[in-house]
Amino acid sequence: MALGFIKKVFTFGKEKPIEQQAPEEHLTPAQAAAIEAEVEPHSREEDLPVSPVDPVAPVEMETAGGPAADDARDVVEPVEPEPADEEPSEEELPPLLPGAEENTEIGIVPLSLLEAESEAGTESSPVSEPVLPKGFTTRVDEVPEPEVVAPRMTWYQRLRAGLARTSSQLTGQITALFTKRKLDEETLEDLEDLLIQSDLGVETAMRITGALSAERYGKDVTGEDVSRIMAAEISKVLSPVAKPLQLDLNHKPHVILVVGVNGTGKTTTIGKLAAKLSGSGLKVMLAAGDTFRAAAIEQLKIWADRTGSEFIGTRLGADAAGLAYDAFEQARAKKSDVLIIDTAGRLQNKAELMAELEKIVRVLNKLDPDAPHTVLQTLDATTGQNALQQVEIFRNVAGVSGLIMTKLDGTARGGILVGIAAKHKLPVYFIGVGEGVDDLEPFEADDFAKAIAGLTH
Secondary structure, eight states: OHHHHHHHHHHTTOOOOGGGSOOGGGSOHHHHHHHHTTOOOOOSGGGSOOOSSOSSOHHHHHHOSSOOOGGGOSOOOOOOOOGGGSOOOTTTSOOOOTTOTTOOSTTOOOHHHHHHHHHHOOOOOOOOOOOOOTTOOOOOOOOOOOOOOOOOOOHHHHHHHHTHHHHHHHHHHHHHHTTTOBOOHHHHHHHHHHHHHTTSOHHHHHHHHHHHHHHHTTSBOOHHHHHHHHHHHHHHHHGGGBOOOOOOTTSSSEEEEEEOOTTSOHHHHHHHHHHHHHHTTOOEEEEOOOTTOHHHHHHHHHHHHHHTOEEEOOOTTOOHHHHHHHHHHHHHHTTOSEEEEOOOOOOTTOHHHHHHHHHHHHHHHHHOTTOSSEEEEEEEGGGTTHHHHHHHHHHHHHOOOEEEEEOGGGOSOTTHHHHHHHHHOOOEEEEEOSSSGGGEEEOOHHHHHHHHHTOOO
């Protein structure tokens, strides 16, 4: 296609009217005579005189841009103007190659593009962007915004957020009680009933109303006054039980037995404790003593892998006391610092299940007279008053030495911890306000009291 186009370019415009021929000095005698006599040009190609010079000048060959100027040609043949001399229409013009659009002269194509076409073949023309109808748009890749990392919350902030339901309900009722009222006997009785219903316990409720009466009796009282006095009295009740968990590392392994009813978060709590202990450099072993629930064995194995702890388990339905025995022997052989044993969730009103728990304690006591060294009971804050009965029974059967309160973030009954502490006076080692590892922290009486009263730190 390109070579045919070149030939057309070279021959186009060579035939000119006689009026545009070169001067007479460049014509042959026959041509001059024909002009003088107004003789019509030859109509047949074979009658045309043959020029001894190539009709295409070297200038035209170099540029391939059409006929050169008149003074650049040696010989011009007289030809009669034909219709072909007229400017061709746009339909008759050959298509311009890419890059030739800027040239306004018809048929002019850069030689470099022709050479490239002959080497690489016909090039496809660029595809223009489609014009979409109204209501459509093309996709534009958006640059993602940088991720904003929220500042890490302090423990008190997480604790207050976890106790938000408890504190909002309690303080809301107190504020409504003391709106435009002076403190009198009737108001004190209403406040005492409100505190007891909030699971704070009778003893704590009486302490709060007594302190409030001594300070503000007969005076106007606001909700802020009650919250301040309530936080101070709750802190006095909780301070004696807010103790750290002591580990006697002279006994290796130090055995921690975890007990509690179904659904109180025993297995998850064990995993969080293992993370804290192994993170401090202690060698920890976890024993899956909950042989009645297959998911508990798998879950504890995951926690062991996650925390880098040793793991010992058995088949589903195996004797839990036998597993406790094997776990103690292996922990002692591997010189583990701490052995944490999970147990099956047992209802406090099922005597046969509680008897199995007693058997585990007896087996461990035979291996080490002081074992288990710590018996932790997990309590679900959502159970409310039922948690009081659980503590009493497990304390008698397994010799519970300390408590861990879980799920404080999912209840409006977080005040039950105050009632348990006031009645049983057992140490409260940890409290949990979420599922994360960092959501189980040592119990601090003052922080808990302020959070439950809705006060800022």
